[in-house]
Amino acid sequence: xxxxxxxxxxxxxxxxxxxxxxxxxxxxxxxxxxxxxxxxxxxxxxxxxxxxxxxxxxxxxxxxxxxxxxxxxxxxxxxxxxxxxxxxxxxxxxxxxxxxxxxxxxxxxxxxxxxxxxxxxxxxxxxxxxxxxxxxxxxxxxxxxxxxxxxxxxxxxxxxxxxxxxxxxxxxxxxxxx
Numbered sequence: 001x002x003x004x005x006x007x008x009x010x011x012x013x014x015x016x017x018x019x020x021x022x023x024x025x026x027x028x029x030x031x032x033x034x035x036x037x038x039x040x041x042x043x044x045x046x047x048x049x050x051x052x053x054x055x056x057x058x059x060x061x062x063x064x065x066x067x068x069x070x071x072x073x074x075x076x077x078x079x080x081x082x083x084x085x086x087x088x089x090x091x092x093x094x095x096x097x098x099x100x101x102x103x104x105x106x107x108x109x110x111x112x113x114x115x116x117x118x119x120x121x122x123x124x125x126x127x128x129x130x131x132x133x134x135x136x137x138x139x140x141x142x143x144x145x146x147x148x149x150x151x152x153x154x155x156x157x158x159x160x161x162x163x164x165x166x167x168x169x170x171x172x173x174x175x176x177x178x
Contacts, residue, residue: 027130031158032107032120035082038158039120040127041107045163047115048108049123052100062173066100066119071108078106078117079170085143085159111167118166127153129160 029040030049050071055078057067064083068075103122108115135150135157146165150157 027128028126029129029160030107031124031127032081032105033122033124034084034120035086037082037085038124038153038156039081039085039161040129040158041161041163043126045109046107047110050106050108050117052104052106052119055100064170064173069106069117071115071117074115076108076115076117077170077174078119079173081107081118081120084118084166084169084173085146085161109163109167111164116167116170127158129158132158 028043030043030046031038031040033039053069053071055067055069058065061067064080066078066080069078070076100119101121104119105123106117106119107123108117129151132151132153135152137150137157138144139147139150139159143159146161146169147159148162150159152158
């Protein structure tokens with residue numbers, strides 16, 4: 001499955017677009033939606049953004065674990081970002097099936113030799129967070145440890161994720177990568 005580049009209309013989204021050829025600048029973040037949340041991660045921590053292909057479920061795994069998929073010779077665990085990040089009780093089984101829609105993408109995050117696929121509902125684009133106003137409310141308690149803050153952009157709260165903390169939560173769920 002080839003990596004997918006996502007052109008987007010920065011005026012439509014009201015975002016500061018990084019040119020396709022340019023490397024991300026300090027303060028740029030990849031913005032995505034996961035369930036009801038808008039989140040941002042440093043684009044240097046996301047190795048690829050790919051389309052969602054066939055994911056093979058793993059019986060007996062926690063609800064956030066969607067299963068395994070094959071990409072460039074590697075078997076990679078797919079994690080549902082909405083279930084991982086959204087506060088409150090886990091969603092129904094219907095959420096798991098419905099989350100792989102046409103705009104869903106897998107963010108491939110590499111940590112050493114390990115790769116994790118974080119399935120998100122959509123990728124919005126690049127947002128430059130330097131100078132963005134702080135959100136009026138802090139991130140919800142269950143995910144506050146995964147964020148280094150929240151900003152307000154066009155009236156919506158965008159959570160700035162700390163990718164190593166997200167990976168640590170995934171490791172706890174999977175019980176591996178000590």
